[in-house]
Amino acid sequence: MADWDLRQASTADVEDVAELRAVVLRADLERLGRYDDVRVRQRLRDGFDPVHTWVIEIGGAFAGCVALRPADDAHWLEHFYLAPHLQGSGIGSAVLRRLLERDDLAGARIRLNVLQGSPARRLYERHGFTVESEDPIDIFMARRISRASWENGVPVGGAR
Numbered sequence: 604m605a606d607w608d609l610r611q612a613s614t615a616d617v618e619d620v621a622e623l624r625a626v627v628l629r630a631d632l633e634r635l636g637r638y639d640d641v642r643v644r645q646r647l648r649d650g651f652d653p654v655h656t657w658v659i660e661i662g663g664a665f666a667g668c669v670a671l672r673p674a675d676d677a678h679w680l681e682h683f684y685l686a687p688h689l690q691g692s693g694i695g696s697a698v699l700r701r702l703l704e705r706d707d708l709a710g711a712r713i714r715l716n717v718l719q720g721s722p723a724r725r726l727y728e729r730h731g732f733t734v735e736s737e738d739p740i741d742i743f744m745a746r747r748i749s750r751a752s753w754e755n756g757v758p759v760g761g762a763r
Contacts, residue, residue, distance in 0.1 A: 619658075
């Protein structure tokens with residue numbers, strides 16, 4: 604696994620993130636009959652909040668992003684995209700582990716949605732997320748974070 608780091612996103616990152624989103628989601632959205640070249644980027648631009656977004660860097664270069672947005676009843680894990688050539692390298696698991704181990708999340712519920720048929724679902728399941736509901740397009744998943752739910756950096760009930 605390559606050395607990686609997280610840095611706080613800035614408004615200047617929006618176009619890199621929007622482009623990566625279009626690349627990463629294209630195959631799944633096409634399979635679901637939902638891909639629109641303009642809309643996939645604009646939806647990201649419309650909801651981009653650098654305050655709750657981090658950029659994943661490898662060697663100082665943009666490699667991905669992830670957002671963790673607080674809401675009334677949970678934190679939403681959103682916009683978790685990693686450059687295709689880095690997927691499967693362990694970086695996504697390491698980033699997710701770092702986010703879920705944050706002290707300020709103890710006791711919090713983390714929610715996310717993943718597209719039907721996306722291989723990312725397996726990543727989330729390995730980290731203790733379970734399905735709450737689904738529709739023809741999305742699978743909604745959640746898990747509660749607690750200090751007691753982690754042993755040696757691995758979620759209890761999950762595997763690396």
